[in-house]
Amino acid sequence: MPNNKIIIEIITDDQHIPEKIKWEAPQIMEKGECKSVALALWDEKENNTMRMDIWTKNMTTDEMKKFLLQNIITFCDTYERATSDAALSNKIKQFIIQTAKEENVLK
Numbered sequence: 001m002p003n004n005k006i007i008i009e010i011i012t013d014d015q016h017i018p019e020k021i022k023w024e025a026p027q028i029m030e031k032g033e034c035k036s037v038a039l040a041l042w043d044e045k046e047n048n049t050m051r052m053d054i055w056t057k058n059m060t061t062d063e064m065k066k067f068l069l070q071n072i073i074t075f076c077d078t079y080e081r082a083t084s085d086a087a088l089s090n091k092i093k094q095f096i097i098q099t100a101k102e103e104n105v106l107k
Helices: 061-083 086-100
Strands: 007-012 019-023 029-034 034-044 047-053
Touching: 019 034, 019 047, 034 061, 061 086
Parallel strands: none
Antiparallel strands: 007 019, 019 029, 034 047
């Protein structure tokens, strides 16, 4: 079975604060830079989610709001695909969409 990799490189300043985030997916020959990454991993042994949230020091508060609210919306889609629970997915998604509109993150 072939292996696939996603490589994430965090470039920090002298105080270990992220300045740049680079990513690469060699199998599909894609690479780029971003200001934030949110990685969630399921730990079966601990029966818990491990998270790594990293953002660069030049990411604005408005960008962070948009990033996080868009992530929650897409997690609702993932939740529905994984559980077939459209009712809860839509309930959470509508709440987040309304909140994003109130925060001027979505129009």
